[in-house]
Amino acid sequence: MFNPPTHYAHHNSIPVTPQFVLPNLHEPTDPQTKAVDSHEELQTLREISDLAHWSLTSFKAGHGLAELRSSNSELYWQSDAGATGPPHILTLTFPKKITLTKVKFLIQNIADESYCPRTIKIRAGTSHHDVQDAALWSLNDYPEAMEVKDWVSLDLWEDEDESRPLRARMIQLMIVNNVNDGKDTHLRGFRIYAPK
Numbered sequence: 001m002f003n004p005p006t007h008y009a010h011h012n013s014i015p016v017t018p019q020f021v022l023p024n025l026h027e028p029t030d031p032q033t034k035a036v037d038s039h040e041e042l043q044t045l046r047e048i049s050d051l052a053h054w055s056l057t058s059f060k061a062g063h064g065l066a067e068l069r070s071s072n073s074e075l076y077w078q079s080d081a082g083a084t085g086p087p088h089i090l091t092l093t094f095p096k097k098i099t100l101t102k103v104k105f106l107i108q109n110i111a112d113e114s115y116c117p118r119t120i121k122i123r124a125g126t127s128h129h130d131v132q133d134a135a136l137w138s139l140n141d142y143p144e145a146m147e148v149k150d151w152v153s154l155d156l157w158e159d160e161d162e163s164r165p166l167r168a169r170m171i172q173l174m175i176v177n178n179v180n181d182g183k184d185t186h187l188r189g190f191r192i193y194a195p196k
Contacts, residue, residue, distance in 0.1 A: 045101060045193040050191055051090035052171075052192070053109050057081070060184075068187060073106060076188040078115065079175075085183040090173040090190060097126065097169045099194055105173060106189035109139060109148045114182030117175045124168035131172055139179065151189070165195070 037045070054065055056077065063078035068090070081090040109116040118139045125131035135154040142148055158164035171192060175185045 015024075026034050041102075041193075044196055047191050048094075048098070048103065048194045049092070049190070049192055051098075052094050055093075057087075057089045063186075068190060069191075073108070073188050074111075076186045078186055079184045081184055086175055086177050088175040088185045090125045090187070092171045092192060094169050098166050099166055100124070100166045100171065100192060101195055102153060102155055102193040103135070103171070104153045104189075104193075105174070105187060106151050106185075106192045107139075107148050108188060109179065110180075111133045111149070112186040112188075114178055114180040115184060115186040116182075117177075117185055117187065118179050119176040120178055121164075121172075121174040122156065122168055123172040123174055124156070124170065126169045128170070131170060134166055134171075135166075151187045151191075 017028070022150065049069070054069075056068075056079070058080040059065075060078045060080045063076060065077070067075035068077035077090070081088060091177060103122055105120070107116065116139070120137045121133050122135040122137075123131040124134040134156055137152055137154060139148065155162070156166035158166050173187075177189070178185050
């Protein structure tokens with residue numbers, strides 16, 4: 001059985017508390033957050049985030065991996081990039097190549113204002129050296145001034161005609177830019193799925 005490695009907060013291997021068993025930070029306050037998956041999804045998909053090693057390009061104290069992985073929508077990852085700004089990257093690395101079918105991430109554009117991601121790319125590969133774009137999401141696709149407070153779901157495919165599921169060892173969520181060109185970002189949840 002695979003024993004997950006200790007997590008690191010940055011790509012430069014600064015150790016942090018392992019995130020496989022999360023502390024009970026708070027009870028979830030948003031019922032939507034608890035009901036992430038539909039009944040149909042639960043029949044065919046399994047959530048596999050715990051199988052991966054997670055890392056962030058940066059984070060502010062108290063807003064790191066534990067908060068991102070919490071089921072409480074009041075908690076979030078906040079990047080700490082200083083003047084450099086985006087992109088901000090969440091990386092999940094699995095012990096071997098695996099079939100991946102879907103990712104979900106939680107967005108709250110009104111609450112997060114300029115910290116809200118405007119464009120997100122999902123990238124996939126076997127390592128940092130060969131990741132390629134696999135999916136794209138943009139807040140610009142929603143009507144102007146519409147509140148987005150929900151889990152966004154993106155299907156993952158190996159090819160453009162969507163005939164083969166994606167196989168990868170590494171998945172990255174890259175926040176390309178934020179609302180109003182904000183420098184740092186908030187992300188309130190992330191999940192990744194494989195077939196049962």
